[in-house]
Amino acid sequence: MVNIKLFNDYFLASHIAVPLLTVNNQDTHDIIRMFFETYNFNVVGFKEENKVIGYLDREQYDYNSNTIEESLISINTSDIVAANTPLVDIFALMEGKERLFLMSDSTIDLLITKADLQKPPVRMLLFGLVTLLESEMADVIRVHHPSGEWKNLLTEGRVKKIEALYEKRKEKNIEIDSIDCTQFADKKTVVLEDTSLRENLFTSSKKSAEKWMRKVELLRDDLAHAQSLTNWFETENTVLLVIEIQKMIHKLGLQKFEKIISK
Structure with a gap:
């Protein structure tokens, strides 16, 4: 990690x-x-x-x-x-x-x-934090659903697209598993729909948790598409969001560790 x-x-x-x-x-x-x-x-x-x-x-x-x-x-x-x-x-x-x-x-x-908060190092830092968050989400999903049960929490259409991408990458001999073929939105859905996992990660309601995850997703999209960050630093509480992302990364790490040692 x-x-x-x-x-x-x-x-x-x-x-x-x-x-x-x-x-x-x-x-x-x-x-x-x-x-x-x-x-x-x-x-x-x-x-x-x-x-x-x-x-x-x-x-x-x-x-x-x-x-x-x-x-x-x-x-x-x-x-x-x-x-x-x-x-x-x-x-x-x-x-x-x-x-x-x-x-x-x-x-x-x-x-x-x-x-200066619009400069590339800031964008790289924010994107890095969101990417690390997504990576930790993937690891937690793996240990909580080792046999791929997480697919039951997604729509049939999304599962088909994930499996198709997985098979395509396998043909190229790329060392991955199917969770690596998911998007941020898929991992978000799994975390929110897995009641036990969600309640261990969030103290708020499912609706509030979904709203928070959506905000992180929007930040990720703006960073990926090189959108201006002016709105994030002037109208959104980006300071708080960055702090919360770091805390969530830590929580995900603990969830993964606790699940592993409990086996």
Whole structure:
């Protein structure tokens, strides 16, 4: 089984961050205007004695002030994270925030904004988590239905398509079993229709469990078809969903282990 720790080791906050451009008290309003209006930066770091002590915000900057320092905004400690923070943790840390500042080698030198959550590493991480979830679902179905009884929980039409694909792959001498020929929706159906399995995995009603599984399926589809993730991070509670997916992967692993040792 692929451990979730893999995602913590290989997907880091720094993989989606951008360099934090900085200025100091020797710079002028014209320099700031160039960064904000010409280069379209929204945030510029402010350095004092070669250390970032705050930042300037495009929306709040006052070009009529005597010095650029008058528009300086302090950086809260809660807005600073290590550059090697696991990317999966960034979702929760970004909740309710417009940006995070990243520190590497005791220096704030990187920046993450909401726009960066659209980048490929985020999509790869989310798709990886959903894929791991599906893989764990398949393993649990195998140990709970070792003789293929899970097929009784699917429609006749779906079973025929699964068996046809299985036979086709067997001809190519591919080492698989029929559960490998199912789709996410099939595994979802088996988990939800197996009363004992569903009740061990979900504390909520079958309807609520089905709604949750459908949301995961929709996220998977959007990721697979390269759809924008804007809706997921602006109107859906993706932070909570990611946390719940990780918990479900853990529950599935326990279900598999308990079933194996009980034999």
